[in-house]
Amino acid sequence: RRAGVQRDAGRLAHHNGADYTCQPGSGVQAAVGGTVDGVEQDALWGTVVTVTDADGIAWRYCGLAQAAVAPGDPVARGDILGVLGEIASEAHAGPHLHLECVRQDAYLDPETCKP
Numbered sequence: 001r002r003a004g005v006q007r008d009a010g011r012l013a014h015h016n017g018a019d020y021t022c023q024p025g026s027g028v029q030a031a032v033g034g035t036v037d038g039v040e041q042d043a044l045w046g047t048v049v050t051v052t053d054a055d056g057i058a059w060r061y062c063g064l065a066q067a068a069v070a071p072g073d074p075v076a077r078g079d080i081l082g083v084l085g086e087i088a089s090e091a092h093a094g095p096h097l098h099l100e101c102v103r104q105d106a107y108l109d110p111e112t113c114k115p
Contacts, residue, residue, distance in 0.1 A: 017100035018110040024095045027080040028061055031099070031110070036073040045098060046085045051075055057113055062098040063087040
């Protein structure tokens with residue numbers, strides 16, 4: 001599922017990221033290099049890891065069962081950030097990684113931010 005306005009449970013809703021179907025327990029790799037700015041627990045998304053890249057874009061990896069990194073850690077593209085959990089939503093049945101890109105409080109499409 002891509003970023004943008006989409007139909008969710010019969011109504012139009014804005015989707016602030018992209019969803020990638022994955023198996024629970026799969027390693028979640030960093031799409032870009034940068035610095036881990038946060039590892040948080042979220043009631044909806046489980047463990048969320050935020051990596052900020054050299055361009056100031058915050059990459060939020062949502063839906064992890066556990067993190068393998070800590071705030072302040074440097075990461076390179078392809079490094080394992082953690083393992084995927086088992087989140088699901090009405091709009092995306094089954095386990096998936098939800099990836100968001102944020103610059104100056106504006107959501108960007110992760111597909112267009114990839115290097």
